[in-house]
Amino acid sequence: MLHQTLGKAWSCSSHASHEIRLLLEDRVVRRKELKSLKKVKPPSQPLSFTITHKSPTSCALWKSAKIEIIDSDREADKENKTVRFKESDTRRFGQGQQSINIRSIHGLTVVGGLCTAFRCYNRFGFGLDDQGVLYETYQAEIKPVCCADNLISLQELLLARSDKKCIIPLTDQQRYRLSIILTSSFLQLYSTPWLNKHWNQRTILFSSTLKDDQLEVDLRHPFIAESYGSSPCQNTTSMEAKEVADDSANLLMLAKILLQIKFHDRASSISNKERASDPTTFDRVRESQLLNQWVFQERENLSLGHQNAIKFCIDSSNRTDADLWDLKFRQIVLDKVIVPLVDELNYMQGVT
Incomplete structure (x- = not known):
């Protein structure tokens, strides 16, 4: 729904296309164990996404905006899962006019074009309801992210050797955080065209800056980029996208990425064999x-946690x-x- 709504909202006749960036975030809800037996309240903050855009005709800086999912049925997770996935029923999109009427009572303005909204404000937020209607909701202090023009892909980062002085090696905690962010985003965005047919290291990007001969x-802010045309995009339907998606390949890619993040600064005879194969x-x-x-080579x-997670992806x-379009199976993967x-990262940080 997010991808479909954004595609329609970029129908701007002034520009041929719009380049936007969607921030990949850690969407894992952590439930702290309290010493008392009091119930833990479910998170009060709504689900949100951060997008970044720069006008195609000016040298202005990139601007960021937050899109909050409003009026969703956010029931408490009675099964005590870490994250619960929820997708809107596309049959409810026809109720858009009713949604607009409800929203107008509260004085919220329906967004006709995102390009105009980005030009008018520096820091702002949107609301996206469960009928796919986008609203201007507030002006907020949102720190710009994904705004650098000097980019590096996950593939370039993972192939970089730590003996190159221009690359700063990842710490253990950074490896865990990056693995968690990418995996949770992969699961949540899997049924959208954002991830295309196959998920790979080239589609995940990072901002980078050169300081004292080091990159x-x-x-903390990986993202994926998307280009929207001036006319309302003809989105690939869920069934069409499902036909071209390859769950087996994507699960193996997830296992490979987790291994590469864990051992990105070490040479491996296995990775050398992969480079020698036909890409x-x-x-x-x-x-x-x-x-x-x-x-097996790195078992010691x-x-x-890493071993079980990677083996699960390979075996699945x-x-x-194994159907990644099935929310129940995605919950199992999670x-x-x-x-x-997450448990190992918390243990490393001393979180109980």
């Missing part, structure tokens, strides 16, 4: 074998019932992949 990468073809059996060999250097890629990494 500082903003690891234009995907051989699931060979890819699975190489990743299993990599896990992998934590239990070989299952015929429990098996993200939760162990």
Whole structure:
């Protein structure tokens, strides 16, 4: 719904296309265990996304805006899961006029074009309701993110060796945070065209700056970029997108990314074999074998959480019932992949 609404809202006749960036954020809700037996209240903050845009005809700075999901049925998670995924029913989009009438009572303005809204304000927020209607809701102090023009892809970051003085090695905590952010965003955005047919390291970008001959990468704010045309975009339907998506390949890619983040500064005979293979073809059996060999080779250097998470992704890629379009299966992936990494990061930070 977010992708569809943004596509329609960029229907600006003044510009041929609009480049926007969607921030990939850590959307894992952590439930702190209290010493008392009081119930933990569910999070009061609504789900939100941060987008960044720069006018295609000016040298103005990038501007950021937050889009909050409003009027969603945010029920308390009675099953005590870390994160619950919820997708809106597309059949409810026809109730847009009713939604507009309700919203007008509260004095909220429906957004006709995002390009105009970005020109008028420096810091602002939108509300997106469950009928796919976008509103101007508030002006906020939003720190601009994803705003640098000097970019580096996840692929370039992971292939960089720590012996190169221009690259600052990742700390252990940075590796965990990056793995959690990318995996949670991958699961939440999987059924949208943001991730296209295949998820890979080239589509994930970071802002970077050069200081004292060292490249500082903003690891806290990875993002993906999208281009919207001047006319309302013809979005790929869910069924069409599902037909071209390859769950097996994407699960193996997730396992590979987790391994590469963990060992990004170390040479591996397995990764060398991958570089020598044909990059234009995907051989699931060979890819699975190489990743299993990599896990076995590094078994003494992998934590239990990392090992179980990566093995789960590899094993699931070989299952015929593994369907990333199924919210229940995505919840299983979250429990098996993200939760162990969050627990280990909390232990590392001394969080109980």
